[in-house]
Amino acid sequence: MNKEREITDKPVEQDPPDHLGADLLQKGLAEDPDYRGEHPEPRFFITDETEDDFGGRMMTLNLGPQHPATHGTLRVTLKVRGEKIIAADTEIGFLHTGFEKLAEHMSYQQWVTVTDRMNYMSAMNNNVGYAIACEQLLGVEVPRRAQVIRVILSEFSRLADHIVCNGLAGMDVGAFSLMLWAFERREKVYDLMEAVTGTRLTTSYTRIGGVFRDLPEDFDELAKNIVEEFRSFLEEMRSMTIGNRIFEDRMRGVGVIRGEDAINWGITGPILRASGVAYDVRKAMPYSGYERYDFEIPTQEDGDSYARFVQRLAECEQSLDIICQALEDLPDGPVLSEDKKISLPEKDEVHQNIESLIHHFKQIMFGHGILPERGREVYSATESPNGELGYYMVSDGEMNSYKTRVRPPSIFHFAVLPQLIEGSMISDAIAVLGTLNVIAGELDR
């Protein structure tokens, strides 16, 4: 690693600007040296000259990347006639940071911190998904206590994600208090996260083979308090929105997607279930012991923004149930695999014990570390708050993965947006975008 850093730290040589010419184009595209990827014009099919029956003119309107209702750096370009959206096109990549490239240059343990930055609303679910993928790659058993801790914290994280999404969706259609209530409630969850992991947002709590440290002593009490308060909070959120004439008029019947279309577009998670398809990775292919808990997969029929809002509330109830069961179920024991080739020894041990020092050294030094078998590959899916979060990893036997691909749920949700809003009003586009819960960090990686 150090050697590589020396090389790459050298300043980039100042060539003339045309050094981005032919030598940069990869060999293999030799038959077409000018090929730099294809960038045709935006997808619009109606030109500005088109007039409607009343002589109205088309206008191009940019929604984002700095629009407050996009909740992140998303850009939607709208062709509108009056208030009506005739065509829409999207652009993403403003937050692209090359996470997948970084994964090819960082060790397996190091990359845990990067997963936090993907869906920053629920970093814990990303941590857990990545740890499970690595454990499958290595064939490591996780202690039972660590699995239950992962379940509890994932579900808390899911709660925070769902209610903030709902709160922001409410704010977008005029129910401003929903947002304030949701953020207040999320703070409580973050307090819990802070007590357990030491950080509020970027948790980095999982390690390959378990979690980084055990729960604090008063965890049980803290968690039960939050669960209690959450139940009454969900009731408040319901009473504010369900049956509220303004809210229902804004949310019902906008952004409708039918179940089979949703499947075809690769949509997963609450959005898919709001369209009536009961697919949830926690039930379909249980991981971390989800098969031990008694919970249901709620579904809605309508597939519109309102259904998605109600769906998230219903899923919060299930998460609370899972948390209660898991708290009862929490066994004693270690929270990190005892395999010394996988997990770092305790720091005290490292200072006092030569064997632990060697184990520590073997994991930290360049060229050592966690080495999966050459040629091994896995695709591991977990249920993140937004849907199926997949990690596809290939190992070449070195200390960093040869290929890591994240399947972010958001990217498929955002791809369908133009279909959902074309033909509707601009204000409907806001109501749709709010309930899709597109997280830019996860979208762009």
Added chain:
Amino acid sequence: MRTTLTPEQITERLAKRFAEGVAAHLPPGEGSTRLAIVRRDLLLDVLGFLKSNPELSFDFLMDVTAIDHLHFEDPAIGERFAAVYQLYSTAHNHRLTLKTPIPEDDAQVPSAVELWRSALWAEREAHDMYGIRFEGNPDLRRLLMPEDFPGFPLRKDYPLRGRGERDAFPQYLDSGPVSRPVAAASAEDAPEGPGNGEGDGE
């Protein structure tokens, strides 16, 4: 009727239907799942079969990505690139990983957009990152990188810190390379003579 098949059974069925066009490959290590490696000219036939056969009925295309085998040759692939498809069936609750080798000097593969719309952006990203052309995809614009970006960043011969693109985006270069050497240029390369020194009253 819900009948979950193992990847072994699925690849067996594919081999029976497509003979030598489909090979089953088992990665090393305990607990690995078998995956199907499909010849490129048969790709759309195989994907169509996987989607429409009632015993398989893969209605979800979860993901499309690619691998660059430049530094790690895989004898099962035998080419520089491979496109990787993750499939899932809601009806039968089974999964399959499918790969297609793509030669370096002809980096293209037929698009699966006609079968699954989820391929639209997934292929767009794979194209953006690896420069593989998905023939038939109606929207192969760059997805994450700027549209005038010259390289393909996830290829293995593309360096981690880039090739100096930050200093050389064409739109910022109208007045020459102004980014880094500003200070140096003003001190050393400034033409001598009156009118360029300080305090000439401009």
